[in-house]
Amino acid sequence: MIYTGGTIGMKQDPARQALVPFDFSQILEEVPEMRKFALKIDSYTFDPLIDSSDVEPSLWQSLVELIKERYDDYDGFVVLHGTDTMSYSASAVSFMLGNLTKPVVFTGSQLPIGAPRTDGKENLVSAVEIASGKDSDGHAMVPEVCVYFDSLLMRGNRTTKVSAENFSAFRSPNFPPLAQAGVNIKYNAALIRRPGDWDAGIVTSTTLDTRVSILKIHPGITPRVVRNILCGEDTRAVILETYGSGNAPTKDWFLDIIREARRLGKIIVNVTQCLYGSVDMNLYATGKALEEAGVVSGADSTTESMLAKLFYLLGRSGDESWILDRLTKNLRGEISD
Numbered sequence: 001m002i003y004t005g006g007t008i009g010m011k012q013d014p015a016r017q018a019l020v021p022f023d024f025s026q027i028l029e030e031v032p033e034m035r036k037f038a039l040k041i042d043s044y045t046f047d048p049l050i051d052s053s054d055v056e057p058s059l060w061q062s063l064v065e066l067i068k069e070r071y072d073d074y075d076g077f078v079v080l081h082g083t084d085t086m087s088y089s090a091s092a093v094s095f096m097l098g099n100l101t102k103p104v105v106f107t108g109s110q111l112p113i114g115a116p117r118t119d120g121k122e123n124l125v126s127a128v129e130i131a132s133g134k135d136s137d138g139h140a141m142v143p144e145v146c147v148y149f150d151s152l153l154m155r156g157n158r159t160t161k162v163s164a165e166n167f168s169a170f171r172s173p174n175f176p177p178l179a180q181a182g183v184n185i186k187y188n189a190a191l192i193r194r195p196g197d198w199d200a201g202i203v204t205s206t207t208l209d210t211r212v213s214i215l216k217i218h219p220g221i222t223p224r225v226v227r228n229i230l231c232g233e234d235t236r237a238v239i240l241e242t243y244g245s246g247n248a249p250t251k252d253w254f255l256d257i258i259r260e261a262r263r264l265g266k267i268i269v270n271v272t273q274c275l276y277g278s279v280d281m282n283l284y285a286t287g288k289a290l291e292e293a294g295v296v297s298g299a300d301s302t303t304e305s306m307l308a309k310l311f312y313l314l315g316r317s318g319d320e321s322w323i324l325d326r327l328t329k330n331l332r333g334e335i336s337d
């Protein structure tokens, strides 16, 4: 169990009048149910513990390195993480861990584990059960990077945080849950990804290039803002968050800046602002114009997952056609084929 921080392990600090992290042994004191598992659970605590709003790619690198180092020692890994950036972290780790044969289950909670109505206990206990689950061949039930929250096990790179209020804080809008926990944990076995070779060994990539920006299109957006983001010196790629099925303004100035950015070698990916559905740039003239200007489709990717995928791909190569080829392919179940 890897504890990075987040509400699950926080308590009220009267001096600061705010929630601050407390240490891991106290988490286990709050959940005596954990002792009922016939499992050996070791814990690793990040120092410092952080509110996940402070997550940086260096945390993903440390997580991946830790998992790689201790990979052979465990059947599965549970990562306790704040909810605010959990989808970003689960997406990033899913790309950084290749040929995964063991579960990496992210979870957290909306209320601290010590609070009377906490959702943290159920999330934690079920995440542990899932991370240790084996099939009849002795292989992991879910050898994927997942998010478990409020009864649902979801592919991590398909998730997005949808509520700052409800216990049901995450959704996987474009892919069904991998499992649902009720009286039993019901796995959707046909949807779970499995490695081609269970013995091939894990492959990790920890070099990330973060020169990626996100531009959310909106009525009233100005040429100056668009140019600053798309053509910025420090930008190698931009995620264009477009309307509906991948539509954006067709005004000349907008498409001119897109073409200018492409001439400067910027990679531009189209991801929809809608929670559900996919980009289809052939549906409307507005989408087609983007495609003709050199924008590639992000299909039904979440923004979080596309950001992580770009960090990962840009970190691995400087060759645009190599990157574009993989960007539009399904690498870890993050987009629908």
Ligand code: ASP
Pocket: 005, 006, 007, 008, 050, 051, 052, 053, 081, 082, 083, 084, 085, 108, 109, 110
């Ligand atoms: N701000 C907290 C965090 O992301 C929220 C949470 O954990 O639910 O760490």
